[in-house]
Amino acid sequence: MSAAAENPWRTEALDLVRGMSGGLLFGVPLLYTMEVWWTGALTQAWVLLLIAALLFVPVFVMNKTEGFRPSRDVRWRDAAADSVEAVALGFVLAVVMLVLIREITTGTPLGAALGKAFYEAVPFCLGIGMARHLLGGERSSVEGDEQDGNGEGDAGEGDGGEGDARPRVSASVADLGATVVGAVFISLAIAPTDEVPMISSAMTPLWLLAMMAASLLISYAIVFVAGFGKQDERHASEGPFQHPITETVVCYLVALAVAMVLLALFQRALLPWPELLSQSIVLALPAAIGGAAGRLAI
Template sequence: MAEAAGWKADRNNANRDYALGLARGFAGALIFAFPLIMTMEMWWIGFYVEPYRLLLFLLTGLGLQVGLAYFSGFQPARDMTDALIGGVTAFGIGCLGSVAVLWLLGVLDQMQGWRGAAGMVAIQAVPAGIGAVAARQQLGGAPDEQTKEDRAGYPAQLFLMAAGAVFLAFNVAPTEEMVLITFRMGPWQILLLMAVSLLLLHALVYTVGFAGQEEPADEGFWATFFTYTLAGYGLALAISAYVLWTFGRTDDASIPMVAMMTVVLAFPGALGAGLARLVV
């Protein structure tokens, strides 16, 4: 009887913890995706983005969520199977949360048709899913749940930096202001923005530090700069270029213009990479 009672208590505790994790995931999805859900640019992207770009974006987002679920998902992951389940669950939370909020705000209606509605929800589900899977880091969790992230090696740390870059850059990537800012900046301002992005990223590396990283003073300035700062900024540039391509910002644009837009978007991306330990 005692063993049965203990097993039942453990199961109830596990169910309660999972329910709390799901609630935390929905809250994280809303916190991260809410500013994007209320922007017209994100609504229209779901209509005009090509299906193959949208599919690739969804697969990339799902892979990112599975990786994040392994390190710091809304529920602890013991292995990659748990991470896969957690990532898919976070993606489902992103879809459900996006449908609910878009419908509540009156954005979804019968006039759009299933193609437009599906594209709108799908494009919103990626940032919402990232917010869901990173909810434990955003909204708090047990202090002993971060051990896997603390032991992350260098390749895994680069992945977390990439996730941080996506986390922050995605808030401004769909907006028309990104294109307007690029038109208003001159070549010297673009170069200065690159230098400032590197400087701030390096300062964040020294201030925040990364999981599995030695103290910056032990590694030395240049080792830290080349290992983390330059690598993180390179990831921010690559992610920015990919997101701009997905949203169609690079279509019919000249190579210099694409390069300048990439640098502009990489500014918040670099900050996200530097804050990866805090946001994901």
């Protein structure tokens, strides 16, 4: 029996990380949308409660079909309980992300803060409900099938180690390529918007460091904690950039470079260097999330 199965608290924590991972992938693009902030800040309380009630319906259906648990909810009451948990988790996640991008601060009126959080929670909750579907990819055996016990691994060892080196390098190259593809897929629609410089303008150097730390933590959690895509094999992988910490840092730097290139494509390369770097760090958050999802897809 695994340690997670023996410890229900650890199992629940891993399920929550899995749910948050799906919520972030689905909800981050809408997080960078000022119209959603403004609409939420101006919406009356009864409308927000109606939105929460209506949101429960699709989340309930998703928990019956996909959900964020390792297995589907068979009983109706389990699906209902998980749906309440998913909506609450989505709301908390929305609040944390809005604080991170400085759209909720100590000076934000309570009503406006709740409105923004309720509206942003909608895609986060939907992503939590589809977590297993969004991030349940299996990693292809780019590290070699010699571990399957069919004798091919022995042949590779007989080649003086040459057969072992090639798959390890391929795994690193595949991870970097998947990071680029995933980062572009998520951040391309965000890069040309005015939200990026707007968010960046509210960032202090310390807050930018906090955003970088959050990006690293989120991408690490998606790939190495949430239990997606042959996670155990990823922990055991060998290669130039295959250690979990090294892979997370290198792939974040790749996502940061992708963010900078995308901003340059939209005529922001002429900005002063500190301003361009600040905007790149802001855009690197969704890019890192997309890159982590891309690595799970291979």
